[in-house]
Every structure is written in C-alpha cells, then in structure tokens.
Amino acid sequence: MLNLFHNKLTIMKHILFIIGSLRKNSFNRQLASIAEDLLKDRFNISYLDFSDIPYMNQDLESQQEHMTTSQQAVFRVRQEVLKADGIWIFTPEYNQSYPGLLKNLFDWLSRPMDVTNFANPTAVQGKKVTASGAGGKNKTTYCRAKLNDLLEYIKMDVMKEPQTGIALGMEAWVKGEFKLSEEQLKELKIQAEKFKEFLEK
Ligand SMILES: Cc1cc2nc3c(=O)[nH]c(=O)nc-3n(C[C@H](O)[C@H](O)[C@H](O)COP(=O)(O)O)c2cc1C
Known part of the structure; x- marks a missing residue:
C-alpha cells in the first residue's frame, strides 16, 4: 500500500x-x-488465518507433484509470513505456556521451505517479531x-521488551469484552512505537 506524506x-x-x-x-x-x-495509518496490517494447517507430520513435508489441500495451507501460510516485514503475536496463556496451536504453527514455520536440503531457508528466519497477551493475573x-x-530458537529477531501483558478482570468475562485502562493503553502504545523503530533498524 502506498502512503503520500509530505509529498x-x-x-x-x-x-x-x-x-x-x-x-x-x-x-x-x-x-x-x-x-x-x-498502527493502521502507518502500516499495512493483516491477520494470518492458519486455522486450516494440519498437525505437524513429517510425512506431509515430502514434495510431490501435486500438493494436497493441507500442504497448500502450509504453503499459503509460509508465503504470507515471507511477505511480512514484521509479525505481532497476541496470545492467551495456557498452563503457563503458549497454546498448542501456536507451537504447531511455528513448528511448521521452523522447517526449510524446500526440505531437500536442511540448509535451505525457512519462512521465519531473521523475521522481526514481538508478542503481547491477555490472560489471567x-x-x-x-x-x-x-x-x-x-521464536529465538527458530532464529527470529525477537523484540522481548517492551511487551504488553493484560490481566483480564472478571468484568471482561461477564461482558465478553474488555476495555484497556489508560495505563494498559499507554503500554500498548509504547510497544507499538518501539516495534515501529525495531522494524526500521
Ligand atoms: C487450557 C487452558 C489453560 C489455561 N491456563 C492459564 C494459565 O496458565 N494462565 C492464565 O493466565 N490463564 C490461563 N487460562 C485462561 C486463559 O488465559 C484465558 O482463557 C484467555 O485469556 C482467553 O483468551 P482469548 O479470549 O483470547 O481466548 C487457561 C485457559 C485454558 C483454556
């Protein structure tokens, strides 16, 4: 997307x-x-739809003449990741860790796009990334x-600080939605600004 600013x-x-x-x-x-x-006045934002990728199974990595539907889903997700200048993850906490669906996604993304040689590039290596999360206390x-x-293990360039963490109150669960306090919004704004600088490095 093009942006006209100060001519x-x-x-x-x-x-x-x-x-x-x-x-x-x-x-x-x-x-x-x-x-x-x-961010939307300064960045082109899109959301990754990866709900159709299969569970990691090395049998599915072998290259055939025609890709199956699930192989096509992995291919599409890798292309979307490759095109991005940066990635921002928003995640709940499950049992003091990240959800399995993210592990599955990054397991796929950690593999070389062409598995005939493991020195071949992955879609994520060197990619700039940060994370935030809304969860419990x-x-x-x-x-x-x-x-x-x-993310570091799979050779991504991780902005670990600052990251925004939100403790959801009971009200959020009652209403099904939540509002950020002024302090939380400030935290998110700082992360957005720092990520912008991080992407420019
Ligand atoms: C399997 C499971 C484990 C959870 N474990 C934790 C946890 O360890 N810490 C925590 O803060 N919240 C935990 N929660 C609550 C989630 O963080 C909470 O449901 C989450 O904020 C919902 O995010 P979402 O609205 O984006 O789905 C757990 C929820 C599930 C389903």
Missing part, C-alpha cells in the same frame, strides 16, 4: 498479526484490534517468556 511517496511496511486463540470473542483478537487502530508473563525462547 513523499513511501511504501507502507506490512505487519502480520497472529492470534493464538480460535475463540470467536477472543480477548486477544480484541487486543489486536486495538493495536491495529494504533500473571498477565501472560510465563507464556511470553517461553514463546520468546521458541
């Missing part, structure tokens, strides 16, 4: 949002939508610490 033609960078919850009224999706509002701290480790 200068610039190409807007693209941030891909990944949500670690499939829940229809996901609080993490709501958090992503607030972050999108903070730990503010997703354990989840994001483990997620940061995973």
Whole structure:
C-alpha cells in the first residue's frame, strides 16, 4: 500500500498479526484490534488465518507433484509470513505456556521451505517479531517468556521488551469484552512505537 506524506511517496511496511486463540470473542483478537487502530495509518496490517494447517507430520513435508489441500495451507501460510516485514503475536496463556496451536504453527514455520536440503531457508528466519497477551493475573508473563525462547530458537529477531501483558478482570468475562485502562493503553502504545523503530533498524 502506498502512503503520500509530505509529498513523499513511501511504501507502507506490512505487519502480520497472529492470534493464538480460535475463540470467536477472543480477548486477544480484541487486543489486536486495538493495536491495529494504533498502527493502521502507518502500516499495512493483516491477520494470518492458519486455522486450516494440519498437525505437524513429517510425512506431509515430502514434495510431490501435486500438493494436497493441507500442504497448500502450509504453503499459503509460509508465503504470507515471507511477505511480512514484521509479525505481532497476541496470545492467551495456557498452563503457563503458549497454546498448542501456536507451537504447531511455528513448528511448521521452523522447517526449510524446500526440505531437500536442511540448509535451505525457512519462512521465519531473521523475521522481526514481538508478542503481547491477555490472560489471567500473571498477565501472560510465563507464556511470553517461553514463546520468546521458541521464536529465538527458530532464529527470529525477537523484540522481548517492551511487551504488553493484560490481566483480564472478571468484568471482561461477564461482558465478553474488555476495555484497556489508560495505563494498559499507554503500554500498548509504547510497544507499538518501539516495534515501529525495531522494524526500521
Ligand atoms: C487450557 C487452558 C489453560 C489455561 N491456563 C492459564 C494459565 O496458565 N494462565 C492464565 O493466565 N490463564 C490461563 N487460562 C485462561 C486463559 O488465559 C484465558 O482463557 C484467555 O485469556 C482467553 O483468551 P482469548 O479470549 O483470547 O481466548 C487457561 C485457559 C485454558 C483454556
């Protein structure tokens, strides 16, 4: 997408949002939508749909003449990741870690796109990434610490600080939605600004 600013033609960078919850009224999706509002005048934002990728199975990695539907889903997801300048993950905490669906996604993304040689590039190596989360009283701290480790292990360029962690109140569960306090919104804005700088490095 093109952006005309001060008579200068610039190409807007693209941030891909990944949500670690499939829940229809996901609080993490709501958090992503607030972050999108903070960034959309300066970045092209899109959401990764990876609900159709299969569980990791090395049998599915072998290359055939015609890709199956699930192989096509993995191919599409890798292409979307490749195109992005940066990735922002919004995730709940499950049992003091990140949800299995994110582990499955990053297991697929950690593999070389062409498995005939393991020195071949993956879709994520060197890709800039950050994470935020809405969860219980730990503010997703354990989840994001483990997620940061995973992302670094697969050679992504991780912005570990600052990251926004939200402790959801009972009111959120009663209403099915939540509002950020001024302090939380400030935290999210700081993360958005720092991620913008991180993408420019
Ligand atoms: C299997 C499971 C385990 C959970 N474990 C934790 C946990 O360890 N810490 C925590 O803060 N919340 C935990 N929760 C609550 C989730 O963090 C909460 O449901 C989440 O904020 C919902 O996010 P979403 O609305 O984006 O789906 C758990 C929820 C599930 C389903």
